[in-house]
Amino acid sequence: MDLTEFLVKTATIFVVFVLTLVIAMYSTWAERKVAGFIQDRMGPNRAGWGGLLQPLADAGKMFFKEDFIPALANKWLFIAGPSLAMLTALLASAVIPFGSTFRINGHEIVLQGVESNIGILYVFGVVALGVYGIMVGGWASNNKFSLLGAIRAASQNISYEVAMGLSLIAILMMSSSLSLGEIVAQQHGMNWNIFYQPLGFLIFITCSFAECNRVPFDLPECETELVGGYHTEYGSMKLGFYLFAEYINMFISSAIISVLYFGGYNYPGMDWVYSQLTSALGSETGHNIATLIGTAVFFGKALFFIFFYMWVRWTIPRFRYDQLMNLGWKKLIPLAIFNIIITGAAVLFLKPVITAWLN
Amino acid sequence: MQLTNRSKQVSNKEMTLMERAYIPAIATGLAITIKHFFAKKVTIEYPEVKRYLGPVFRGRHILKRDEDGRERCTACGLCAVACPAEAIQMVAAEREKGEENLYREEKYAAVYEVNMLRCIFCGLCEEACPKQAVYLRHDEFVPVFTERDQVIWGKDLLVEDMTNRYTREAWTKEEARALDAKRASGESTNVVPRAIP
Numbered sequence: 142m143d144l145t146e147f148l149v150k151t152a153t154i155f156v157v158f159v160l161t162l163v164i165a166m167y168s169t170w171a172e173r174k175v176a177g178f179i180q181d182r183m184g185p186n187r188a189g190w191g192g193l194l195q196p197l198a199d200a201g202k203m204f205f206k207e208d209f210i211p212a213l214a215n216k217w218l219f220i221a222g223p224s225l226a227m228l229t230a231l232l233a234s235a236v237i238p239f240g241s242t243f244r245i246n247g248h249e250i251v252l253q254g255v256e257s258n259i260g261i262l263y264v265f266g267v268v269a270l271g272v273y274g275i276m277v278g279g280w281a282s283n284n285k286f287s288l289l290g291a292i293r294a295a296s297q298n299i300s301y302e303v304a305m306g307l308s309l310i311a312i313l314m315m316s317s318s319l320s321l322g323e324i325v326a327q328q329h330g331m332n333w334n335i336f337y338q339p340l341g342f343l344i345f346i347t348c349s350f351a352e353c354n355r356v357p358f359d360l361p362e363c364e365t366e367l368v369g370g371y372h373t374e375y376g377s378m379k380l381g382f383y384l385f386a387e388y389i390n391m392f393i394s395s396a397i398i399s400v401l402y403f404g405g406y407n408y409p410g411m412d413w414v415y416s417q418l419t420s421a422l423g424s425e426t427g428h429n430i431a432t433l434i435g436t437a438v439f440f441g442k443a444l445f446f447i448f449f450y451m452w453v454r455w456t457i458p459r460f461r462y463d464q465l466m467n468l469g470w471k472k473l474i475p476l477a478i479f480n481i482i483i484t485g486a487a488v489l490f491l492k493p494v495i496t497a498w499l500n
Numbered sequence: 501m502q503l504t505n506r507s508k509q510v511s512n513k514e515m516t517l518m519e520r521a522y523i524p525a526i527a528t529g530l531a532i533t534i535k536h537f538f539a540k541k542v543t544i545e546y547p548e549v550k551r552y553l554g555p556v557f558r559g560r561h562i563l564k565r566d567e568d569g570r571e572r573c574t575a576c577g578l579c580a581v582a583c584p585a586e587a588i589q590m591v592a593a594e595r596e597k598g599e600e601n602l603y604r605e606e607k608y609a610a611v612y613e614v615n616m617l618r619c620i621f622c623g624l625c626e627e628a629c630p631k632q633a634v635y636l637r638h639d640e641f642v643p644v645f646t647e648r649d650q651v652i653w654g655k656d657l658l659v660e661d662m663t664n665r666y667t668r669e670a671w672t673k674e675e676a677r678a679l680d681a682k683r684a685s686g687e688s689t690n691v692v693p694r695a696i697p
Contacts, residue, residue: 179533183543343523456533457526 154235154254161234165388166196168447172388175451203381211374215281222278223375223382229271230389236260237396238322240406240436244425252436253322260321261313264397265306268352271390272298275354275361278383279371290370293462294361297351300469301358305348307477308341311484312401325405330412333404340480342402344473349394351469354387356454360462395446396439403442406435555670555679558621558636561614562666563659566604567696571659572633573612574605582628587618605631614653616642632697637666667693 170185170192177184185192210219235254243250257263272295279291312334316324328334335342351358362370369375372383399405414434419427460468518524544551553559564572575592593610595603602608619642626635645651660666669691670676682689 175537178537178541181536181539181542183541183545186545452530452533452537453526456529 149250150254153250153252157234157237157239157254158231160239161231161389161392164392164444164447165385166200168388168391169199169384170195171447172451172454175448176455179452179455200381203378206377208377208379211283213283214374215283218277218281219374220379222274222281222371223379223386224274225277226271226274226386227382227389229267229274230386230393232270233264233267233393234389234396236263236321237393237400238325238405239439240432242428243432244428251322252432256320256322258318258320258323261309261319261324261401264321264393265302265309268390268393269298269302271352271386274383274386275371278375282371282374284374286367286369287371287373290361290367290373293367294354294371297354297358297360297465297469300466301348301351301473304344304469304473304477305352307474308344308348308480309401311338311341311477311480314481314484314488321400325400325407328404329407331404331407331409333402333407335402338402338480338484340476341484342398344477344480345402346398347468347473349398350450350453351465353390353394353450355391355450357457357460358465359459360465363459391447391450392443395443395450398446399439399442405442406432406439408435408438411435553638554676555638555668556673556676557638558623559640560616560637560642561619561625561653561658562635562637563609563612563655564633564635564666564697565660565662568601569662570600570602570604571608572604572631573609574607574631574633575609575612576607576630578628578630579625579634582624583619584622584624585618585620587615587620588625589613589615609655612655612658614658615651616645616653617651632671635666635671635697638668639666665695667695669693671697 173195174184174192176182185195188194188198210216236257238251238253240252243252275294276291279287279294282288312324313319315334315337316327318324318327324334350356354361360370361367362372364370367373372380375383411431415427415431418431421427422430566572575590577590577592580586580588580590589611590609590613591611592607595606595608621636623636642653670679671694679689679691
């Protein structure tokens with residue numbers, strides 16, 4: 142790997158990192174704004190125009206609060222908990238393809254932190270590690286409520302990961318690739334997976350709600366039963382990291398949903414726009430502008446799903462724990478297996494018939 | 501025994517497949533919340549936007565002057581007696597020769613103080629006043645105190661400013677009620693707010 146390639150990769154990763162943080166930061170603002178609007182209120186509007194400086198004010202507040210560690214807590218693990226949560230949340234954004242390529246002086250730069258041929262497995266691995274942050278923090282607090290919250294989080298995440306993985310297998314059967322870039326490229330020209338996998342999409346989005354510990358699956362931190370759940374004993378920026386990690390996870394899973402099911406940076410009429418731009422501005426600038434439009438479309442999709450997360454949060458009440466487990470094990474997993482069988486049958490028998498008929 | 505006819509029989513019937521699928525119910529809920537998302541917000545952004553509180557709202561006190569700019573108060577002390585919170589204190593003085601353009605009556609309040617921490621804004625002082633001198637303004641509140649010496653309001657703050665007179669649509673509750681009734685029945689009422697009670 143030569144130096145320029147290294148520098149380019151570093152810059153890409155830095156941009157992805159900053160973008161993730163900024164989006165997560167403004168998700169906290171958007172969450173309150175959406176909550177307010179849905180409840181016929183205005184939401185925060187005092188700090189800056191439309192309350193846009195609210196995240197900065199919150200961060201300042203979080204930093205200047207007392208950083209308290211309970212006397213009987215395991216000190217190192219207590220600090221490791223939120224750090225792990227933050228780390229795993231940020232790791233996952235590395236493999237997401239934010240757009241196609243940039244052309245600078247004949248070099249092709251891929252808008253993706255790491256172009257891995259097992260991207261989707263990497264995301265799954267990192268997301269599965271995310272539960273360690275919660276588990277370690279909840280256990281280290283030496284508090285029964287925290288421990289209960291952490292146990293709930295662990296069992297919930299493990300249960301829903303099964304259904305999530307199974308729903309994903311149907312996608313992998315269709316794309317026969319584990320690379321996220323490849324999966325997006327295959328959805329070019331309105332071949333979005335949502336049209337082929339509506340059931341898989343429903344299962345996947347339900348599971349991602351559970352993975353992010355969002356309403357209606359926010360049992361690990363449900364205030365009414367567990368005080369604050371796994372972060373009962375946390376304050377100051379450690380609590381801030383836990384909450385922030387949740388919003389980063391939300392962004393990551395929104396991005397993954399748009400990559401897997403909604404064609405990532407693909408949009409209708411993309412080829413026409415591309416040919417217009419390249420003929421007008423040359424194959425370099427035109428290509429770059431087309432890529433930027435694609436990236437904007439990708440972020441639009443991801444932000445819509447973040448909005449959807451919030452919309453659902455202020456609509457649906459929380460599940461009971463047995464209902465959660467019933468839904469996960471008795472409904473979603475059989476449905477996901479059924480979906481795999483249907484997809485397999487369609488790929489094996491229906492696809493040759495249709496392609497023969499079309500030709 | 502049936503007490504009312506509003507009771508509903510509890511039904512534990514089996515849910516249909518549609519209801520158990522849960523998705524239609526979620527969609528209905530999401531439709532309701534998105535309708536509220538785009539609905540007009542009910543918030544009144546207080547310090548910038550102030551709601552009209554009616555012609556007889558009881559805000560801060562004012563000592564009225566008459567049409568010639570003379571203070572109406574004669575320091576009879578009935579307001580202080582009526583005050584359930586004992587917030588009003590005054591010192592009376594006799595009007596000297598040449599002060600006829602300042603004070604309406606032969607006796608006046610040299611000092612008139614309202615303790616705004618004690619005041620409960622009940623409006624008994626304005627009801628007790630035989631000279632229609634003390635009123636609670638409908639358009640201004642007592643602002644937040646930040647210092648102790650802001651608590652007791654003397655005549656410098658209380659007496660009406662003749663360049664910026666305090667006007668009202670209705671000076672008594674009866675008047676206000678009559679106005680309300682007219683407005684409720686849809687009559688066009690264009691009352692000019694006036695300064696003299």
